[in-house]
Amino acid sequence: MTTSSLTTGPSWARLPRRHVPVLVTLALLLVMYSIGVSQYRAFSNVQVIFNIFIDYGFLLVVAVGMTFVILTGGIDLSVGSVVAMTAMVSAWLLQSGLPALLVLVIALLIGPALGFLMGCAIHFFDIQPFIVTLAGMFFARGMCTFISSSSIPITDGFWTTMAQHRIGDPRGNFVSIGVLITLAVVLVAAYVLAYTRLGRNVYAIGGNPQSALLMGLPVARTRIAVYTISGLCSAIGGILLSFYTLSGAPLIAVGMELDVIAAVVIGGTVLTGGSGYVFGTVLGVLVLGVIQALITFDGSLNSWWTKIVIGGLLFAFILFQRLIGIRYK
Amino acid sequence: MTDSRPVLTMTGISKSFPGVRALHNVDFRLYPGEVHALMGENGAGKSTLIKVLTGVYGIDEGTITLGDEQVAFSGPMQASAAGVSTVYQEVNLCPNLSVAENIFIGREPRRLGAVRWGEVRRQARQLLTRLDLDIDVTAPVASYSLAVQQMVAIARAIDVQARVLILDEPTSSLDAGEVAQLFRVMRQLRDEGIAILFVTHFLDQVYGIADRITVLRNGTLVGEYPTAELPQLALVEKMIGKELDVLERIEEQPRRELAAVEGGTPFVAVSELGRKGAVAPFTLNIHAGEVVGLAGLLGSGRTEAARLFFGADRADRGEVAVNGTPTSLRSPIQAIEQGIGFCSENRRAEGIIPDLTVRENMILAMQAARGWLRPIPRRRQDELVEQYIKALSIRPANPDLPVRNLSGGNQQKVLLARWLITEPRLLILDEPTRGIDIGAKAEIQKLVVQLSDGGMAVLFISAELEEVLRLSHKVVVMRDREMVAQLDNDDTVDADRVMQTIASGSQREEANQ
Numbered sequence: 001m002t003t004s005s006l007t008t009g010p011s012w013a014r015l016p017r018r019h020v021p022v023l024v025t026l027a028l029l030l031v032m033y034s035i036g037v038s039q040y041r042a043f044s045n046v047q048v049i050f051n052i053f054i055d056y057g058f059l060l061v062v063a064v065g066m067t068f069v070i071l072t073g074g075i076d077l078s079v080g081s082v083v084a085m086t087a088m089v090s091a092w093l094l095q096s097g098l099p100a101l102l103v104l105v106i107a108l109l110i111g112p113a114l115g116f117l118m119g120c121a122i123h124f125f126d127i128q129p130f131i132v133t134l135a136g137m138f139f140a141r142g143m144c145t146f147i148s149s150s151s152i153p154i155t156d157g158f159w160t161t162m163a164q165h166r167i168g169d170p171r172g173n174f175v176s177i178g179v180l181i182t183l184a185v186v187l188v189a190a191y192v193l194a195y196t197r198l199g200r201n202v203y204a205i206g207g208n209p210q211s212a213l214l215m216g217l218p219v220a221r222t223r224i225a226v227y228t229i230s231g232l233c234s235a236i237g238g239i240l241l242s243f244y245t246l247s248g249a250p251l252i253a254v255g256m257e258l259d260v261i262a263a264v265v266i267g268g269t270v271l272t273g274g275s276g277y278v279f280g281t282v283l284g285v286l287v288l289g290v291i292q293a294l295i296t297f298d299g300s301l302n303s304w305w306t307k308i309v310i311g312g313l314l315f316a317f318i319l320f321q322r323l324i325g326i327r328y329k
Numbered sequence: 330m331t332d333s334r335p336v337l338t339m340t341g342i343s344k345s346f347p348g349v350r351a352l353h354n355v356d357f358r359l360y361p362g363e364v365h366a367l368m369g370e371n372g373a374g375k376s377t378l379i380k381v382l383t384g385v386y387g388i389d390e391g392t393i394t395l396g397d398e399q400v401a402f403s404g405p406m407q408a409s410a411a412g413v414s415t416v417y418q419e420v421n422l423c424p425n426l427s428v429a430e431n432i433f434i435g436r437e438p439r440r441l442g443a444v445r446w447g448e449v450r451r452q453a454r455q456l457l458t459r460l461d462l463d464i465d466v467t468a469p470v471a472s473y474s475l476a477v478q479q480m481v482a483i484a485r486a487i488d489v490q491a492r493v494l495i496l497d498e499p500t501s502s503l504d505a506g507e508v509a510q511l512f513r514v515m516r517q518l519r520d521e522g523i524a525i526l527f528v529t530h531f532l533d534q535v536y537g538i539a540d541r542i543t544v545l546r547n548g549t550l551v552g553e554y555p556t557a558e559l560p561q562l563a564l565v566e567k568m569i570g571k572e573l574d575v576l577e578r579i580e581e582q583p584r585r586e587l588a589a590v591e592g593g594t595p596f597v598a599v600s601e602l603g604r605k606g607a608v609a610p611f612t613l614n615i616h617a618g619e620v621v622g623l624a625g626l627l628g629s630g631r632t633e634a635a636r637l638f639f640g641a642d643r644a645d646r647g648e649v650a651v652n653g654t655p656t657s658l659r660s661p662i663q664a665i666e667q668g669i670g671f672c673s674e675n676r677r678a679e680g681i682i683p684d685l686t687v688r689e690n691m692i693l694a695m696q697a698a699r700g701w702l703r704p705i706p707r708r709r710q711d712e713l714v715e716q717y718i719k720a721l722s723i724r725p726a727n728p729d730l731p732v733r734n735l736s737g738g739n740q741q742k743v744l745l746a747r748w749l750i751t752e753p754r755l756l757i758l759d760e761p762t763r764g765i766d767i768g769a770k771a772e773i774q775k776l777v778v779q780l781s782d783g784g785m786a787v788l789f790i791s792a793e794l795e796e797v798l799r800l801s802h803k804v805v806v807m808r809d810r811e812m813v814a815q816l817d818n819d820d821t822v823d824a825d826r827v828m829q830t831i832a833s834g835s836q837r838e839e840a841n842q
Contacts, residue, residue: 018425018469191443195444196443196444197435197437197444200430200434201434201435204423204426204434206425207423207426208421208423211421211423212423214405214417215421215423215435215485216404216406216409274423274425275425
């Protein structure tokens with residue numbers, strides 16, 4: 001028997017399969033964008049895209065963290081509450097007069113710390129991520145109201161600078177500093193997933209955790225790391241949200257974890273783990289943003305249509321992933 | 330090359346688990362540049378010895394020396410770093426990652442913390458060329474056959490300057506061509522000076538490749554022999570440790586007469602039953618007391634055909650009649666109600682529930698058939714379980730032991746007992762003897778004969794032709810997901826003829842007799 005007869009199919013038929021979901025999302029995004037451009041003249045303005053990044057930057061950062069978790073086959077339901085808690089803690093500490101830099105450091109430590117603890121519980125006690133992060137979600141949301149039952153405004157100079165500073169071109173198009181932070185997070189995350197051992201271990205665990213263990217990969221460390229990363233991304237997202245709203249509110253970002261999961265899945269990451277890209281997640285968030293922009297431009301449609309369309313898309317994507325057979329288990 | 334010093338010496342190894350003494354004072358030596366077969370029945374301690382060696386289990390007593398150093402590995406990773414690598418029966422790779430990445434993950438060449446993908450691919454190609462394998466290293470490992478995956482696992486194992494390579498039943502899911510390819514690689518590695526520890530149940534393969542043989546029985550060392558000085562019969566004797574009565578009696582059984590059982594209404598008759606993409610439409614009658622053997626290569630559609638009989642997959646065309654009454658088998662529950670039992674090929678994934686006890690595993694199907702609202706009285710359970718533990722000589726004979734603590738062959742017997750308790754009228758056995766030792770194999774074959782003499786119909790699926798021919802009244806040959814022949818198992822049928830049928834598929838005229 002020759003070795004070539006053991007292989008299956010020509011390479012062109014097999015190679016792109018991993019990329020198909022991302023390409024489909026890209027096509028969908030382009031179609032939706034061109035519908036917008038053809039219907040509304042102002043839609044072609046590049047500021048529309050910039051606004052999506054300004055409005056959805058914090059969601060994208062959180063979705064990047066969620067991508068890590070879902071790639072291992074896990075889930076993190078605590079992200080929305082952690083975002084709110086981070087914004088809340090920042091507003092509260094600033095109100096009590098702490099210097100901005102110190103507040104920033106503290107706020108950025110709480111999320112990863114909670115993520116680390118949840119990761120430990122998930123790995124060492126072998127508890128479903130769903131239930132552990134559900135507990136984390138209630139805890140963080142509870143902490144928000146514990147700090148204050150009403151919204152706390154932020155008047156700190158650094159925060160207002162970050163909120164109002166515009167980086168733009170002479171024609172008046174601009175982005176906020178938050179968008180630059182978002183892009184930096186995306187690039188770092190993409191690099192980590194593609195080029196570092198940590199990133200590759202994330203994929204390996206998502207592919208087959210038992211094999212990963214027998215191949216001698218640090219499964220415990222990696223699993224805990226992804227929940228810590230998700231916590232860090234939620235914390236950064238929370239800071240970005242507090243830049244955006246200049247306040248901390250106990251009931252902000254309720255249900256955001258579901259938007260985030262939807263964006264990641266629409267972006268082509270498979271819920272059972274092992275397949276997906278940060279780039280896809282960016283596209284997934286853009287799809288959400290473009291739907292919202294279309295509905296805003298239309299003006300007559302209720303904003304709940306966003307939810308209905310996302311629901312339909314999500315369902316279609318999950319069916320689609322099933323059909324092209326990206327299931328290794 | 331046996332004049333050099335051993336690369337690996339295990340001395341006086343003992344290991345106990347709660348309720349089981351797995352190893353007792355076992356010695357084992359492995360020389361560089363040899364293929365050393367580790368033989369023994371299921372439960373003899375082969376797997377335990379390997380796991381003790383690679384640090385999966387700690388040792389109770391004894392020492393392990395690698396080279397000149399005494400070692401005690403904390404786990405497979407440390408063992409492989411020291412040059413002792415293991416490739417398991419179930420390929421342990423990440424299916425979503427590329428071939429190259431599977432070989433190198435965890436030790437990729439890096440620059441400033443970044444994986445150098447070009448270098449990874451180049452080295453992977455180099456390594457696979459050494460194994461005589463020319464495949465696209467960027468494709469996901471899941472897109473290749475099990476045999477190729479096995480090679481990739483070996484490539485991963487030998488990359489870390491392996492001195493000792495352990496192959497734990499690497500051939501049990503490979504076909505003949507793939508086994509030949511694996512052996513070529515093993516010989517090459519042996520010639521490079523690597524010591525290979527080879528565990529298998531196939532005696533032919535041992536004589537095809539092994540230089541020396543170590544035999545274990547019931548957790549103790551029987552002896553170490555050069556392959557050339559140990560005839561096959563003597564090896565079997567040493568493994569099962571008793572006279573070959575059982576085996577010979579089955580060997581001497583006359584061919585089974587088809588005429589005796591055929592006639593009257595078949596218990597199950599299917600006509601033009603098929604499922605798109607799984608198996609082409611086929612027609613087959615199974616009578617009470619008849620053993621129908623299903624022969625064919627791996628992937629020829631044997632299991633797929635059997636699953637249609639059990640309703641595990643739904644047929645999309647064709648008709649089924651049970652006892653002459655047209656019926657449909659849309660789900661396993663319907664099949665069970667009709668008196669059909671199915672012993673799955675994949676006992677780990679589809680059959681045995683490892684955390685439940687022997688008793689619980691055995692009564693599962695019967696309980697399901699009765700409905701969960703009518704529990705089986707404990708006394709009845711005890712009776713049944715005791716009866717089948719005795720009848721199938723399940724060891725250890727403790728109904729309250731979790732099944733995970735039993736060896737593969739004994740797990741298979743528990744699974745068999747589960748269906749026998751329900752007293753099915755047709756029992757489908759999918760590879761019941763795969764991966765189990767010769768003693769247990771003979772017992773299961775004997776059982777099949779007894780069951781069919783008692784009036785049970787059996788659909789017997791096996792990759793081993795000898796076994797199929799020995800037991801069956803009728804042999805059905807599958808090829809490329811199609812039933813190509815039904816042969817009456819009379820004197821004109823032998824392994825060669827079946828082999829030819831598999832190879833040529835030219836006996837269509839007998840297909841619809």
